[in-house]
Amino acid sequence: MAEIIKPILTGRPFDSTAHRFITMFRPIQETPTKHSDFVAFVATPVLDFFVLDTIFALDASIRILNATASLLKAVYNWTLHQQESSKLIDRATDKELDDLSRNIDGIISAFVAQIFNMIFSLASLITRPIASIIEALDGDVIEESELAHRF
Known part of the structure; x- marks a missing residue:
């Protein structure tokens, strides 16, 4: 594998998207004892646009560099082994082409994940307050019905 620089995001790229x-x-303050949820609610879109966008772009740049290196190494391996192999593409060249495709998949996944992260973060600025209002109203209805059953 022609990996010049190790990519930053080595896990599954859509974990953050699924989380968002x-x-x-979910309501903004889902549990009564947790005080950080409002900060996360406000900070997540800012972080997605200014911090994570940079990280995803840097990771994509690293993968572009590694993909280019894999392609060049595949061409180099092919020129070395084309006369010796009975197949059009020998094993070493095929391995480098697989690495190239894995890097391209990582680049596309990073861009798609970040676009959806930003969309979901912005949408949550509207949907989470609505969910909070619904939960508050639902809680009031439950409390009123419990009081009605007691008397």
Whole structure:
């Protein structure tokens, strides 16, 4: 593998996107003892636009560099082994082409994940307050019905 620089985001790129989608429908302060949720609610879109966008772009740049290196190494391996192999693409060249495709997949995944992260973060600025209002109204209805059953 022609990896010049190790990519920053080595996990699954859509974990953060799935998290943002799931939290988009949760109330802002889901538990009464947790005080950081409002800060996260306000800070997540800012971080997505200014910090994570930079990290995803840097990771994509690293993967572009590594993809280019894999392509060049694949061409180099092919020129070395084309006369010796009975196949059009030998094993070493095929391995480098697989690395190239993995890097391209990582680049596309990073861009798609970040676009959806920003969309879900912005949407959550609207949906989470609505979910909070619904939860507050639902809680009031439950409390009123409990009081009605007691008397």
